[in-house]
Amino acid sequence: MELKSNIPEGDIATKWENYRGKMELVAPNNKRRLEIIVVGTGLAGASAAATFGELGYKVKCFTFHDSPRRAHSIAAQGGINAAKNYQNDGDSVYRLFYDTVKGGDYRSREANVHRLAEVSRNIIDQCVAQGVPFAREYGGLLANRSFGGVQVSRTFYARGQTGQQLLLGAYQALSRQISLGNVEMYNRHEMLDLVKVDGKARGIIARNMLTGKSERFAAHCVVLATGGYGNVFYLSTNAMGSNVTAAWRAVKKGALMANPCYTQIHPTCIPVSGEYQSKLTLMSESLRNDGRVWVPNKVEDAKAIQAGTKTALDIPEADRDYYLERRYPAFGNLVPRDVASRAAKVACDEGKGVSKTGLAVYLDFAAAIQRYGKSSAISKGINNPNADKIIELGEAVVKEKYGNLFQMYEKITAENPYKTPMKIFPAVHYTMGGVWVDYHLETNVPGLFCLGEANFSDHGANRLGASALMQGLADGYFVIPYTVGPFLSKEIRTPQISADSPEFLAAEKETNEKLERLIKIQGNQSVESFHRRLGKIMWDYCGMARNAEGLKKGRQMIRDLRAEFYNDVFVPGEVNEFNPELEKASRVADFLELGEVMMLDALDRNESCGGHFREEYASEGGEAKRNDEDYAYVAAWEWDEIEPKVHKEHLEFKDIELKTRSYK
Amino acid sequence: MKIHLKVWRQRNGESKGYLEDHQVQADEHMSFLEMMDVLNENLVSKKETPVAFEHDCREGICGSCNMVINGQPHGPDSGTTTCQLHMRSFKDGDTIVVEPWRAVAFPVIKDLVVDRSSFDRIIQAGGYVSVNTGQAQDGNAIPIEKERASFAMNAAECIGCGACVAACPNASAMLFTAAKVAHLGTMPQGEVEQSTRVQSMVKQMDLEGFGMCSNTGACEAECPKEISITNIALMNRQYAGSVLGSEKSV
Numbered sequence: 001m002e003l004k005s006n007i008p009e010g011d012i013a014t015k016w017e018n019y020r021g022k023m024e025l026v027a028p029n030n031k032r033r034l035e036i037i038v039v040g041t042g043l044a045g046a047s048a049a050a051t052f053g054e055l056g057y058k059v060k061c062f063t064f065h066d067s068p069r070r071a072h073s074i075a076a077q078g079g080i081n082a083a084k085n086y087q088n089d090g091d092s093v094y095r096l097f098y099d100t101v102k103g104g105d106y107r108s109r110e111a112n113v114h115r116l117a118e119v120s121r122n123i124i125d126q127c128v129a130q131g132v133p134f135a136r137e138y139g140g141l142l143a144n145r146s147f148g149g150v151q152v153s154r155t156f157y158a159r160g161q162t163g164q165q166l167l168l169g170a171y172q173a174l175s176r177q178i179s180l181g182n183v184e185m186y187n188r189h190e191m192l193d194l195v196k197v198d199g200k201a202r203g204i205i206a207r208n209m210l211t212g213k214s215e216r217f218a219a220h221c222v223v224l225a226t227g228g229y230g231n232v233f234y235l236s237t238n239a240m241g242s243n244v245t246a247a248w249r250a251v252k253k254g255a256l257m258a259n260p261c262y263t264q265i266h267p268t269c270i271p272v273s274g275e276y277q278s279k280l281t282l283m284s285e286s287l288r289n290d291g292r293v294w295v296p297n298k299v300e301d302a303k304a305i306q307a308g309t310k311t312a313l314d315i316p317e318a319d320r321d322y323y324l325e326r327r328y329p330a331f332g333n334l335v336p337r338d339v340a341s342r343a344a345k346v347a348c349d350e351g352k353g354v355s356k357t358g359l360a361v362y363l364d365f366a367a368a369i370q371r372y373g374k375s376s377a378i379s380k381g382i383n384n385p386n387a388d389k390i391i392e393l394g395e396a397v398v399k400e401k402y403g404n405l406f407q408m409y410e411k412i413t414a415e416n417p418y419k420t421p422m423k424i425f426p427a428v429h430y431t432m433g434g435v436w437v438d439y440h441l442e443t444n445v446p447g448l449f450c451l452g453e454a455n456f457s458d459h460g461a462n463r464l465g466a467s468a469l470m471q472g473l474a475d476g477y478f479v480i481p482y483t484v485g486p487f488l489s490k491e492i493r494t495p496q497i498s499a500d501s502p503e504f505l506a507a508e509k510e511t512n513e514k515l516e517r518l519i520k521i522q523g524n525q526s527v528e529s530f531h532r533r534l535g536k537i538m539w540d541y542c543g544m545a546r547n548a549e550g551l552k553k554g555r556q557m558i559r560d561l562r563a564e565f566y567n568d569v570f571v572p573g574e575v576n577e578f579n580p581e582l583e584k585a586s587r588v589a590d591f592l593e594l595g596e597v598m599m600l601d602a603l604d605r606n607e608s609c610g611g612h613f614r615e616e617y618a619s620e621g622g623e624a625k626r627n628d629e630d631y632a633y634v635a636a637w638e639w640d641e642i643e644p645k646v647h648k649e650h651l652e653f654k655d656i657e658l659k660t661r662s663y664k
Numbered sequence: 665m666k667i668h669l670k671v672w673r674q675r676n677g678e679s680k681g682y683l684e685d686h687q688v689q690a691d692e693h694m695s696f697l698e699m700m701d702v703l704n705e706n707l708v709s710k711k712e713t714p715v716a717f718e719h720d721c722r723e724g725i726c727g728s729c730n731m732v733i734n735g736q737p738h739g740p741d742s743g744t745t746t747c748q749l750h751m752r753s754f755k756d757g758d759t760i761v762v763e764p765w766r767a768v769a770f771p772v773i774k775d776l777v778v779d780r781s782s783f784d785r786i787i788q789a790g791g792y793v794s795v796n797t798g799q800a801q802d803g804n805a806i807p808i809e810k811e812r813a814s815f816a817m818n819a820a821e822c823i824g825c826g827a828c829v830a831a832c833p834n835a836s837a838m839l840f841t842a843a844k845v846a847h848l849g850t851m852p853q854g855e856v857e858q859s860t861r862v863q864s865m866v867k868q869m870d871l872e873g874f875g876m877c878s879n880t881g882a883c884e885a886e887c888p889k890e891i892s893i894t895n896i897a898l899m900n901r902q903y904a905g906s907v908l909g910s911e912k913s914v
Binding site: 047050051054065066067068069070072074075084086122124125126127128129130131133134135136137138139140141142158159161163164165168171172173175176178179185187210239240241273274276277278279281282407408411412414477478481526527528529570572573578580581 | 676691693694695697698701702705708709711712713714716718719720721722723724725726727728743744748750752773774777779780781783784787788789791792793794795796797798799800801802803804806807808809810813814816817820821823824847848851853854
């Protein structure tokens with residue numbers, strides 16, 4: 001299969017503008033007749049559904065949550081990037097484009113990333129107009145902060161709840177379209193299959209989670225915005241309900257899963273505390289603006305801390321290793337996530353970890369509290385403040401910046417991060433891989449589009465902080481409303497699609513049979529126990545560091561686990577009722593297939609890049625060693641129970657020179 | 665630690681509910697929901713039906729979790745959602761009663777799961793700024809006082825969990841509605857429509873069957889995001905101004 005990226009001709013800086021000027025449009029009278037299904041109501045889904053509604057299309061929108069406002073975008077903390085250059089610090093569209101391609105370790109598609117950087121500016125304007133309460137300076141203008149992997153301040157934020165505020169903005173825009181009758185909203189409906197008619201995506205089968213019944217929905221095209229698959233690892237910063245099912249079912253109907261092995265392990269999460277743990281909590285990357293990462297220089301100090309006989313405060317300054325500042329002086333604590341995570345792993349592997357388990361490093365705010373305390377004293381006109389006063393003033397500044405994060409940390413760990421450094425450790429956070437799409441965000445199945453974290457297109461092998469929110473809203477507000485045009489403009493003569501055709505009935509029947517099968521196994525092990533075991537395999541063999549031997553072993557273990565699952569899982573209750581255990585079982589079944597493809601993809605990619613770190617391919621300094629000659633491509637996988645097959649899209653770098661990524 | 669649980673079980677909206685007794689072996693570092701996970705794993709291992717409860721992000725922001733714990737929405741700790749509550753807030757041997765939100769406008773679906781779609785309909789009635797994608801001017805074109813943006817943000821932090829309703833003796837949704845009215849009305853972008861917004865949202869709130877506000881202040885006390893009842897005062901003022909002072913009525 002040839003993968004056509006459909007990138008428009010011309011100069012990178014004017015491609016998108018030219019495309020918009022020449023693309024096929026759908027006239028308003030035809031928009032009224034054309035139906036679009038949007039699955040998912042996170043930033044990408046809600047913004048797309050709202051915008052389609054505003055444009056006059058007939059929209060049906062689906063979420064498995066009880067309300068569109070609960071999508072997991074709500075949990076994003078730190079911020080959203082935009083090339084506004086409000087800080088006059090040298091930012092530009094090109095620089096955001098460059099930073100993103102470099103941050104992604106040269107494994108993303110240039111044209112898509114440039115478009116993302118261009119529309120980033122419109123997103124901020126749009127969100128401000130919706131009433132999103134972004135942080136502001138005293139003069140009333142928008143405030144910015146820095147995130148990893150860049151040397152400018154281009155991140156806009158709303159305290160530590162940027163995702164929440166942006167999602168509520170999109171949710172409110174969506175609510176307005178619902179109230180105007182332009183969008184029909186289906187809450188508590190989970191997409192379980194994609195329906196194709198004559199090769200085109202024409203609808204979905206969704207299970208009404210209240211009644212348990214499968215229902216058929218038809219439209220002229222289908223847009224997936226169903227998020228990432230980080231929960232394949234069981235423990236991640238994703239919400240409990242986040243899953244790959246909608247995307248995976250589309251893959252089983254012919255879409256391709258691109259670069260599934262690119263997973264982002266976020267460096268600053270609260271470490272695992274026990275076997276019972278159900279999820280991990282992120283501490284925003286924004287904390288690295290002011291927090292300094294360190295471990296003890298001496299292994300014996302680390303041992304004492306692990307044993308509980310010493311604390312961070314007992315380690316004198318000279319015996320601390322601020323390893324990010326030491327190894328990467330140009331970017332310091334603000335190196336990209338993949339680099340920071342690997343460095344933490346190296347420190348812990350050397351025995352310098354600082355929790356009971358030895359799997360944690362410090363994130364220390366003492367220096368920031370001192371710095372802010374002194375400047376605050378000056379601005380308040382306090383001469384010669386004593387040490388306590390400086391700390392008091394400094395803590396107040398830190399509280400204003402990160403108060404909710406510090407409070408969240410304290411609630412979970414029962415430790416006060418103002419007084420002792422936070423303990424953090426990397427955890428699965430985001431998946432750069434996803435459904436393969438072309439420049440139009442259209443998959444290889446005509447009429448099936450994919451947005452946001454669910455697609456693969458913009459972040460390459462590593463995503464920079466505050467770029468997920470940017471991509472979600474770019475795709476939903478400013479890309480898909482245009483790029484759906486070329487497909488739909490050819491559908492203006494297509495009458496309303498019937499949901500009673502044989503294709504729909506067959507898909508509905510198949511869906512019901514799958515659910516029945518899960519209930520009928522009546523084995524002895526819980527769904528949860530299988531999910532935990534899968535997560536352990538993924539983390540051990542396809543986590544922060546991978547090697548060929550482990551990946552082969554991991555793949556076989558997953559295949560065995562999958563066989564065991566279909567023999568021995570126990571799902572209580574019935575199909576046709578409200579049944580959360582059945583929902584979980586159906587999602588874990590899909591993770592058990594996806595996991596295998598992730599292992600295969602990681603095995604196939606004989607290089608290290610971004611979040612994909614193969615131990616066999618490292619430079620002497622322990623950095624990722626790419627192989628551009630053989631692996632500058634997108635690996636798009638076609639599912640097959642026996643042997644999944646890979647298709648390749650070669651990546652061309654015309655505007656950015658391919659070189660070794662350095663943050664030193 | 666050993667916990668004695670009394671959990672609300674109810675097969676569906678039509679059937680009668682009851683409190684069911686369970687023993688759970690918990691760890692003090694567990695979150696409350698992880699303790700509930702242990703209970704459910706026990707039930708599944710005995711091939712019984714697990715307790716249905718809503719949860720998703722487990723970090724206090726999605727607003728899904730909703731348990732009345734020993735009579736208090738989201739349990740004993742202030743400024744905390746159920747998922748952020750940890751077992752260290754309880755003692756070994758404690759008996760804990762777990763119930764769903766109780767309000768006419770939040771009918772029970774199963775066990776601890778209730779239907780909160782009434783909140784969505786209140787937002788649909790006017791909890792937005794009428795601006796289409798692409799119509800916006802530059803983000804810095806309208807300066808907003810830092811204090812004002814901060815006041816709006818305080819109100820905008822509402823997670824839509826419904827604890828305010830569950831805490832209120834009248835099951836009133838005033839705090840939820842007022843938080844949105846205050847957030848949008850405080851920002852210049854939202855001011856334009858404020859007069860109709862406040863009327864439409866209050867009207868929808870009444871239609872959904874939420875009760876009246878009698879200023880008990882329980883909503884503010886139980887709100888996991890500590891949203892202030894000042895917002896209710898602001899909404900009342902604007903509502904009166906809008907109904908009496910403007911010619912437009914909704």
